[in-house]
Amino acid sequence: MSYVIHGATGAQGAPVVSALAAAGKPTVALTRNADAVVDRAHVVAADYSSTAELAEAYRGAEGVFVHLPLGAEEDRRRYARNVAAAVREARPSRVVISTSGADGSSRQDPTGSAVSTLISGLDDSGVSYAVIAPRLFLENLLLPPVIEAAREQGALRYPLRADFPVSWASHLDIADVAAALFDRPDVTGVVAVGQYPAITGPDLAEAFSARLGRDVAYEAITPAAFGESIAPLIGEGAAAGVAGLYQALGALQDNAIAPEGSAQKLLGVTPRTTSQWLADVGL
Known part of the structure; x- marks a missing residue:
């Protein structure tokens, strides 16, 4: 089958x-x-x-x-x-x-x-x-306005506060967890996928610095500015929706998973660190 x-x-x-x-x-x-x-x-x-x-x-x-x-x-x-x-x-x-x-x-x-x-x-x-x-996908950081600024200007610009912890995950992590869940029908309900403990923007920038071989600093930008930067890529309507998501996240204390319902706990599958992900995608 x-x-x-x-x-x-x-x-x-x-x-x-x-x-x-x-x-x-x-x-x-x-x-x-x-x-x-x-x-x-x-x-x-x-x-x-x-x-x-x-x-x-x-x-x-x-x-x-x-x-x-x-x-x-x-x-x-x-x-x-x-x-x-x-x-x-x-x-x-x-x-x-x-x-x-x-x-x-x-x-x-x-x-x-x-x-x-x-x-x-x-x-x-x-x-x-x-x-x-x-929660949020690391692949978002490969959007041209984000990765080009990191490479060329040493600035990792993203619409989250510098002190906002996120349990980032990769599409590759989703695939690992999906494959594990097909083999584990005993695990049902919601399985949270993402880095734990959650990390902040400066943590991301540190991984990018090491991978790119240059200093990269994190810079928080407004959701509206981010939406404008990606509108040529995904269209104004979709970009407005993305900006709205980050506006809503800005009202929260974090976007972190709870360890008890995580893939780490339920399946023994640990998501990639940012450094591992950067190596896996060949940046």
Whole structure:
């Protein structure tokens, strides 16, 4: 039986395909493009908007990895309902979802949100599932406005206070945890993924300094300024949403995981340090 991976050509799904394939597990890459080529995976075209296509892809699967695509929240809620309906119909052995950054709590995923809709639907399905809940992705630091300033100006600019601790995680960490969860059906519910203890902006800058071989200092910028810098890359609407996220984070004391519900505690999987991640992505 195979493992079905949503977004298999994207930032989160591709590492999951690689991790499972490296373990010798057959994988099915779900994409909207039937002509896509995914190394070591069988490609199947399926769309979040079609419950029938999803159910056909899930049928007989040992595991399904799901993360909802970016977009309007109403569209994401519809996709969540379709995924849940397909799971109820096809009944794969195990489902693992990633919240893609929210913590899986009602604070960040209030009732009616796309993520909470998906979790509720899986609850009702009776199928074994687990939720991967990262905080912020280290890959955000590779956005051109961020990495270019670090390389060229020695300034790591990001829209968080310098003293704001974050349990950063990599897409590679998500893949490691997803693979572990497929092998551990006894672990259910929310699994927090990220560095613990959490680290601050100056801690990030120290790792970048060592990797780049030059002094890099952390500089906190406003969420609005960050949104403006990434708007040419992802569009004004999406950039405004990102700016709103960091504005909301600014009202909190931290964005750290709790150790008792962490991948470290529940699975024995320790996320990469920033230095390890920088080496792994070849920066």
